[in-house]
Amino acid sequence: MTANRLPVIDLASSFGSDAVATLELAREIDAACRRHGFFYVIGHGVPLALTSHLFMLSRRFFALPEDVKRRWHIDRSGGLHRGFDPVGWQALDPTRPPDLKESFYLGVDRDHTDALVRAGTPQHGPNQWPDEDLVPGFQSTCEVYAATMQRVSRQLMGLMALGLRLPRDHFEPSMRNPMPVLRLLHYPGPRSGAGAPAAPPAEPVPPLPGQLGCGAHTDWGGLTLLAQDSAGGLQVHDRAGEWIDVPPMEGSLVVNLGDMMQRWTNDHYRSTLHRVHQGEVRRERHSLAYFFDIDYHAQVSALAGCWSAEDPPHYPPITAGEHIVEMYRRTTSAPADPATLRLAA
Numbered sequence: 001m002t003a004n005r006l007p008v009i010d011l012a013s014s015f016g017s018d019a020v021a022t023l024e025l026a027r028e029i030d031a032a033c034r035r036h037g038f039f040y041v042i043g044h045g046v047p048l049a050l051t052s053h054l055f056m057l058s059r060r061f062f063a064l065p066e067d068v069k070r071r072w073h074i075d076r077s078g079g080l081h082r083g084f085d086p087v088g089w090q091a092l093d094p095t096r097p098p099d100l101k102e103s104f105y106l107g108v109d110r111d112h113t114d115a116l117v118r119a120g121t122p123q124h125g126p127n128q129w130p131d132e133d134l135v136p137g138f139q140s141t142c143e144v145y146a147a148t149m150q151r152v153s154r155q156l157m158g159l160m161a162l163g164l165r166l167p168r169d170h171f172e173p174s175m176r177n178p179m180p181v182l183r184l185l186h187y188p189g190p191r192s193g194a195g196a197p198a199a200p201p202a203e204p205v206p207p208l209p210g211q212l213g214c215g216a217h218t219d220w221g222g223l224t225l226l227a228q229d230s231a232g233g234l235q236v237h238d239r240a241g242e243w244i245d246v247p248p249m250e251g252s253l254v255v256n257l258g259d260m261m262q263r264w265t266n267d268h269y270r271s272t273l274h275r276v277h278q279g280e281v282r283r284e285r286h287s288l289a290y291f292f293d294i295d296y297h298a299q300v301s302a303l304a305g306c307w308s309a310e311d312p313p314h315y316p317p318i319t320a321g322e323h324i325v326e327m328y329r330r331t332t333s334a335p336a337d338p339a340t341l342r343l344a345a
């Protein structure tokens with residue numbers, strides 16, 4: 001394990017009208033995408049107060065008793081993957097025991113009048129929201145945060161297009177109806193357990209052999225923007241096959257590329273393996289992950305400049321949505337019996 005060696009990239013110049021500075025920045029991002037697939041961004045314009053406020057609300061939500069949180073259990077979203085998933089629901093590395101994390105998933109809130117919902121598109125539909133009086137401001141803050149993250153994501157997609165020597169709007173046709181996901185994550189510490197501590201305090205929950213906060217995985221969509229608290233534990237697998245730490249840096253966002261960028265670029269850009277592993281320490285940890293997943297029906301195949309007769313496409317074409325549905329299937333257990341969920345409420 002090694003200390004942080006990832007680039008820190010300042011996005012500020014890309015919001016102005018200086019074309020030369022923007023192109024330089026795009027080159028810097030291009031180099032980071034090729035080498036690491038992971039980098040920090042600063043100068044992204046996201047108010048620190050907004051991120052801190054959402055962290056506070058997320059802590060409040062996860063401190064609710066387990067049976068209250070299960071009222072919005074993810075298995076009640078009819079396969080949409082919205083709501084609360086308890087510790088044990090997912091094994092991002094299916095060769096290890098389930099991840100020692102709980103989370104709350106939100107997507108684009110679409111009702112039955114939406115054309116994609118009416119067409120029965122998987123993963124499209126309404127969110128589940130906790131009662132407003134239990135966590136006041138939860139829904140409105142999540143919505144503002146998600147909209148802010150979408151602006152940063154679109155900015156980065158434009159810069160990546162420039163870095164690939166394409167027009168800045170090259171990816172626009174694949175992000176007309178994106179399906180981004182905001183996931184609030186909580187890694188319980190040894191004494192916090194999942195849910196509100198009982199009185200007397202909960203007994204330490206020892207991890208199972210080989211159990212991590214989050215098993216090694218790649219992300220599945222376009223790109224991910226991650227805000228992490230001060231606990232640490234995020235690691236990436238570098239080209240030398242070593243796990244390197246991605247230590248918290250206040251005010252920054254960690255950007256990593258998802259499988260769609262790797263496929264588009266025929267492996268020139270990396271959808272890098274990463275995990276959450278705190279070793280023996282296992283401090284309680286919170287993070288906010290925003291997955292900028294492109295349109296369900298977007299066809300992803302190697303971009304013209306990324307393959308040749310000597311280096312043909314490494315992957316068959318795929319739609320972004322198919323890939324996501326398949327990855328949920330591989331990493332999560334079958335939905336719980338609705339009767340069990342009713343009993344838990």
Ligand SMILES: O=C(O)CCC(=O)C(=O)O
Nearest residue numbers: 185214228234276287289
């Ligand atoms: O919590 C983190 O730092 C990383 C979470 C993550 O990689 C994921 O949910 O895909």
Ligand SMILES: [Fe+2]
Nearest residue numbers: 217218219274
């Ligand atoms: Fe991830």
